[in-house]
Amino acid sequence: MCSGEKNMETRLVNENPIVYPKRERRVRTDQINDDTNEDIKDPEHRDLSLEDLNIVTEESVEVDADKSYVRITITPTLPHCHLPQVIGLCIYAALLQSLPARFKVDVRIAPGSHANEASVNKQLGDKERVAAGLENPSFVAQFGSVHASV
Known part of the structure; x- marks a missing residue:
């Protein structure tokens, strides 16, 4: 375990996040199959989902089945969140597991929601970095069993 991971376990950056009530999900009429719920x-609050924290909302998910395109816009809980790249990779991993291979996936930070928005979007938009992150054994061991509810 690297020192950053140990530090994350002992000290939370956002110790008291706002938890939002779950909303009933609408039935999707597109061709996306969601086999998992x-x-x-x-990553910081293992008992809370990205939906619980409003990091991902139904409105932040764009699906164009005809063009085989999915865009997820994430809103970190803090402007200086240190995990948006990890959250983005978790979303990529989940979508790659649950979507047909023909889909292009785009994960972005909501405009104005993060102090390093341009840098995070650049990293999440770099397909080589994303592929390397998804192949990283420590990432797969820690986050490899995630699933998406999009």
Whole structure:
């Protein structure tokens, strides 16, 4: 375990996040199959999902089945959140597991929601970095069993 991971376990950056009530999900009429109803858990608060924290909302998910395109816009809980790249990779991993291979996935930070928005979007938009992150054994061991509810 690296020192950053140990530090994350002992000291939470956002110790008291706002938890939002779950909303009833609408029935999707597109061609996306959602075989799972597990949510992606927040890397810092393992008992809360990205939906619980409003990091991902139904409105932040865009699906164009005809163009085989999915865009997820995430809103970190803090402007200086240190985990948006990890959260983005978790979303990529979940979507790659649950969507047909023909889909292009785009994960972005909501405009104005993070102090390093441009840098995070650049990293999440770099397909080589994303592929390397998804192949990283420590990432797969820690986050490999995530599923999406999109």
